[in-house]
Amino acid sequence: MSVENKKNSPEIFTKHDAEFKPKIQASAIALGSNIGDSLAILEAATAELAAIAGIQLTAKSSWYITKAVGPPQPDYINGCISLQVQMSPLELLETLLAIEQKFGRVRQERWGPRSLDLDLLLYDDLIIDTPTLQIPHPRMQERAFVLVPLAEIAPDWLEPISGYVIRELVKKVDCSDVHLLKGS
Numbered sequence: 001m002s003v004e005n006k007k008n009s010p011e012i013f014t015k016h017d018a019e020f021k022p023k024i025q026a027s028a029i030a031l032g033s034n035i036g037d038s039l040a041i042l043e044a045a046t047a048e049l050a051a052i053a054g055i056q057l058t059a060k061s062s063w064y065i066t067k068a069v070g071p072p073q074p075d076y077i078n079g080c081i082s083l084q085v086q087m088s089p090l091e092l093l094e095t096l097l098a099i100e101q102k103f104g105r106v107r108q109e110r111w112g113p114r115s116l117d118l119d120l121l122l123y124d125d126l127i128i129d130t131p132t133l134q135i136p137h138p139r140m141q142e143r144a145f146v147l148v149p150l151a152e153i154a155p156d157w158l159e160p161i162s163g164y165v166i167r168e169l170v171k172k173v174d175c176s177d178v179h180l181l182k183g184s
């Protein structure tokens with residue numbers, strides 16, 4: 001198959017094809033922060049992403065206060081956005097990592113506190129499994145702090161590994177530690 005055809009057929013991407021630039025695709029991103037002025041950081045990061053060429057913000061969830069999963073640390077603010085992107089999954093990941101850096105993200109312990117975490121959850125119905133990038137995000141199915149905001153903006157999006165849509169996945173997790181941040 002020609003490169004041009006591969007670009008237009010996301011369903012036949014393989015792990016070796018993550019650098020191909022497709023036409024416009026939908027993507028979902030999870031945002032989280034529990035250090036600094038988290039709400040301001042999350043709003044600014046969203047605006048920063050939306051201003052990038054090749055990215056269009058299509059939906060933004062409410063913000064939620066969530067109990068930290070992992071070692072003891074302050075509560076997080078979490079939310080999700082959906083985008084139309086005209087960049088490859090790898091380019092999108094690099095864009096997210098650059099914005100994390102800009103907002104002072106320091107990588108320390110796994111699941112430790114951070115000023116900004118941006119996770120690439122879904123990219124159309126693509127499945128990618130490489131050392132640097134896994135899509136769908138491998139832990140999204142078990143995370144109420146991801147599924148609750150995602151269900152708000154994309155209830156019918158199919159998570160291609162489980163075969164369930166987001167509104168079904170959110171019913172399978174305990175959402176008692178996820179609370180709407182009033183006014184967001």
Ligand SMILES: Nc1ncnc2c1ncn2[C@@H]1O[C@H](COP(=O)(O)O)[C@@H](O)[C@H]1O
Nearest residue numbers: 117118119120121132133134135136137
């Ligand atoms: N789907 C993904 N979204 C974000 N980061 C990913 C994804 N798949 C692999 N990665 C790698 O994870 C680290 C970032 O880890 P965090 O501690 O969650 O920020 C990054 O180096 C990616 O290569």
Ligand SMILES: Nc1nc2c(c(=O)[nH]1)N=C(COP(=O)(O)OP(=O)(O)O)CN2
Nearest residue numbers: 032066067068069070076110111139145
């Ligand atoms: N409530 C809440 N808890 C969390 C949150 C979060 O956003 N909200 N992010 C984490 C992410 O940890 P890390 O990025 O190190 O791991 P990952 O690669 O599994 O996403 C760990 N725990």
